[in-house]
Amino acid sequence: MNLRRLVAIAYKETLQIWRDPRSLAIALLMPVMQMGLLGYGVSLDIKHVPLCVYDQEQSSLSRQIVDSFTAAQWFRTVAVLGTDRELRAAMDHGSCTAALVIPVGFTRTLFTTGRAELQTVFDATDTNTANVATGYAQGIVAQLDATLNARWQAAHAVSASAAGTVNLSPRVWFNEGLDSRNFIVPGVVAIILALVGSQLTSLTVSREWERGTMEQLISTPVTALELMFGKMTPYFAIGLLDAAFCLAVAAFWFEVPFRGSLFALIVTTALFALVVMGLGYLLSVRIHSQLGASQIALMLTMLPTTMLSGYTFPLDQMPRAVQAVSLIVPARYYVAILRAVFLKGSSLWEMAVPIAALVIYAGLIIRAAARAFRKSLD
Amino acid sequence: MSDGAPVVHARGLSKRFGDFTAVDRLDLDIAKGEVVGFIGPNGAGKSTTIRMLCGLLRPSAGEAIVAGFDVARQPEAVRAHIGYMSQKFSLYADLTVAENLRFFGGIYRVPREELAARMRFAVTMAGLEGRETALVRTLAGGWKQRLALGCAILHRPPVLFLDEPTSGVEPKARRRFWDLINSLAADGVTILVSTHYMDEAEYCNRIVLIDGGRLVAAGSPTELRKHDLGGALFEMESATLGAALTVLRAAPGVVEAAIFGDRLHVLLAPAADPAALAPLLAARGIAAGPPMPITPSLEDVFVRLVSRHRAPEAA
Numbered sequence: 148m149n150l151r152r153l154v155a156i157a158y159k160e161t162l163q164i165w166r167d168p169r170s171l172a173i174a175l176l177m178p179v180m181q182m183g184l185l186g187y188g189v190s191l192d193i194k195h196v197p198l199c200v201y202d203q204e205q206s207s208l209s210r211q212i213v214d215s216f217t218a219a220q221w222f223r224t225v226a227v228l229g230t231d232r233e234l235r236a237a238m239d240h241g242s243c244t245a246a247l248v249i250p251v252g253f254t255r256t257l258f259t260t261g262r263a264e265l266q267t268v269f270d271a272t273d274t275n276t277a278n279v280a281t282g283y284a285q286g287i288v289a290q291l292d293a294t295l296n297a298r299w300q301a302a303h304a305v306s307a308s309a310a311g312t313v314n315l316s317p318r319v320w321f322n323e324g325l326d327s328r329n330f331i332v333p334g335v336v337a338i339i340l341a342l343v344g345s346q347l348t349s350l351t352v353s354r355e356w357e358r359g360t361m362e363q364l365i366s367t368p369v370t371a372l373e374l375m376f377g378k379m380t381p382y383f384a385i386g387l388l389d390a391a392f393c394l395a396v397a398a399f400w401f402e403v404p405f406r407g408s409l410f411a412l413i414v415t416t417a418l419f420a421l422v423v424m425g426l427g428y429l430l431s432v433r434i435h436s437q438l439g440a441s442q443i444a445l446m447l448t449m450l451p452t453t454m455l456s457g458y459t460f461p462l463d464q465m466p467r468a469v470q471a472v473s474l475i476v477p478a479r480y481y482v483a484i485l486r487a488v489f490l491k492g493s494s495l496w497e498m499a500v501p502i503a504a505l506v507i508y509a510g511l512i513i514r515a516a517a518r519a520f521r522k523s524l525d
Numbered sequence: 526m527s528d529g530a531p532v533v534h535a536r537g538l539s540k541r542f543g544d545f546t547a548v549d550r551l552d553l554d555i556a557k558g559e560v561v562g563f564i565g566p567n568g569a570g571k572s573t574t575i576r577m578l579c580g581l582l583r584p585s586a587g588e589a590i591v592a593g594f595d596v597a598r599q600p601e602a603v604r605a606h607i608g609y610m611s612q613k614f615s616l617y618a619d620l621t622v623a624e625n626l627r628f629f630g631g632i633y634r635v636p637r638e639e640l641a642a643r644m645r646f647a648v649t650m651a652g653l654e655g656r657e658t659a660l661v662r663t664l665a666g667g668w669k670q671r672l673a674l675g676c677a678i679l680h681r682p683p684v685l686f687l688d689e690p691t692s693g694v695e696p697k698a699r700r701r702f703w704d705l706i707n708s709l710a711a712d713g714v715t716i717l718v719s720t721h722y723m724d725e726a727e728y729c730n731r732i733v734l735i736d737g738g739r740l741v742a743a744g745s746p747t748e749l750r751k752h753d754l755g756g757a758l759f760e761m762e763s764a765t766l767g768a769a770l771t772v773l774r775a776a777p778g779v780v781e782a783a784i785f786g787d788r789l790h791v792l793l794a795p796a797a798d799p800a801a802l803a804p805l806l807a808a809r810g811i812a813a814g815p816p817m818p819i820t821p822s823l824e825d826v827f828v829r830l831v832s833r834h835r836a837p838e839a840a
Contacts, residue, residue: 155631159620166619363615366579367632368605522600524581
């Protein structure tokens with residue numbers, strides 16, 4: 148492999164990217180758009196759940212409870228009800244997804260027995276929303292619980308150490324800090340890198356076949372490796388730039404906590420970029436049409452990375468066969484790595500398994516791409 | 526390589542694509558510094574042959590040695606010693622003149638200290654001074670072709686393969702291109718150039734005429750022009766060329782008739798009477814001038830050779 152030729156190809160390719168609006172758009176606009184779309188659009192967080200309030204007691208405490216439900220953005224009061232029948236109708240019509248029922252005598256029961264019940268009703272036709280809303284309600288109640296507990300202690304002059312014995316209701320663990328966005332956004336970065344990376348390189352060789360420039364190029368002493376590394380170099384730089392942009396947006400805009408090392412992030416990102424770009428390049432070498440190569444690159448990255456990378460759909464809840472298939476999806480390893488680096492602050496060593504998987508992947512794909520290129524018109 | 530050995534040497538060179546034989550047992554020898562014109566109708570196998578000699582297509586049978594290297598066994602060594610211009614323009618249209626030259630200079634590893642001088646030479650040769658920063662897509666056909674030639678000779682290859690380099694180029698630019706080819710040959714470069722412009726055959730030292738993948742004739746223009754057509758050649762004018770051609774082809778004594786530009790060329794058997802042609806046409810209501818005896822051009826010879834090659838029993 149000759150460096151001079153490699154540089155000549157890399158430089159030529161850079162000029163062509165710069166002058167080709169299509170490549171530039173894919174390289175620069177796609178990540179911005181997708182980061183916005185996927186970062187915001189695909190959020191498991193549910194806000195402003197329509198809530199019906201049936202306050203049978205109408206006391207100061209009951210009003211305080213209603214306020215605490217609507218104070219956060221989780222619930223939004225859409226109707227105030229007066230009878231059981233109205234409650235039933237509201238749920239039937241779907242005008243509210245959740246209902247809060249405060250029974251008569253709630254305050255008295257609470258302060259005499261130390262235990263009282265609030266009723267919440269959820270429309271579980273959309274199980275996900277119902278689940279999430281249940282979580283929110285439990286969290287709100289838990290907070291309320293703590294407040295009332297403190298008040299109870301003050302009123303009965305019980306020492307702080309004895310407070311634990313007076314519980315209003317079972318404590319519900321609700322991690323308000325656990326934003327599903329923290330879980331999703333790192334995965335979004337993986338998807339964008341997979342899509343953009345494979346798209347970019349899928350055009351590079353097929354374009355030369357399509358335009359007829361390949362015939363000239365293969366009449367020269369250029370080698371398959373020089374061509375591959377020369378062509379991949381500028382795209383690799385663009386891919387890393389895109390990744391840096393997406394990761395920065397994840398950390399600073401979506402405020403996903405970053406607990407790992409930047410070094411580990413860069414190494415693993417470069418590795419994944421090599422895998423997806425190698426895949427695009429391989430397709431470009433095998434399929435002599437730009438459209439064909441980019442379509443297949445899209446097919447091979449879009450579905451597997453969204454469905455089988457575990458980015459939103461947890462892999463451990465999938466059937467065994469599907470889980471097995473997901474093992475050949477490289478994005479799966481990168482998603483795991485990103486989550487580990489961002490949320491757990493894992494070191495390279497702790498991520499040895501997914502890193503090894505990516506290394507093997509990169510090796511196989513680069514080898515296949517280098518071998519697939521034929522300097523022949525046959 | 527000794528001085529006497531041919532720079533391009535092919536024996537029994539063949540290429541089959543499935544059932545179709547594009548090149549059929551072709552023998553070819555080109556000496557150093559020779560300009561050989563590769564002539565033949567479309568689909569004759571010119572491009573396929575050139576591509577095999579460049580190592581771009583693998584011969585189905587036979588062998589070819591280019592610049593001392595076997596095209597099938599040492600294609601990389603062949604590529605390092607040749608310059609190639611494909612039939613379709615294949616430089617980068619979205620790069621400038623200078624960027625294309627620099628790219629191929631890098632690919633061919635032209636010594637850095639010489640690159641600037643060679644690029645300047647190529648630009649001057651192509652007449653592209655002052656256009657170095659123009660995108661190639663904005664150039665006219667003749668300029669593009671000369672730039673392509675410039676890129677193909679940056680590494681000073683001893684052998685050049687030019688596949689229809691002048692197709693679609695206006696006559697004046699074609700003339701200029703041939704001057705370049707001849708000056709390169711004068712410097713000792715061996716050149717095989719295909720063309721479908723018969724008049725360009727005159728610029729070559731030697732002509733190789735092929736049809737249907739097989740060698741029809743080879744020789745210098747002078748030798749080929751002396752070729753016995755097997756009759757006397759006449760030229761006729763007519764306003765209705767097509768109709769006249771049909772009548773003439775069926776006329777007694779006519780060996781062959783063909784349209785040449787805006788005239789008809791009629792080859793008559795030695796015993797036939799040219800004066801009999803005009804009445805024959807007049808009887809069909811076709812106005813035509815009298816047949817004028819002419820000296821056969823190279824093109825007449827090619828047409829005759831090809832038709833004789835296609836139907837040997839009729840000739």
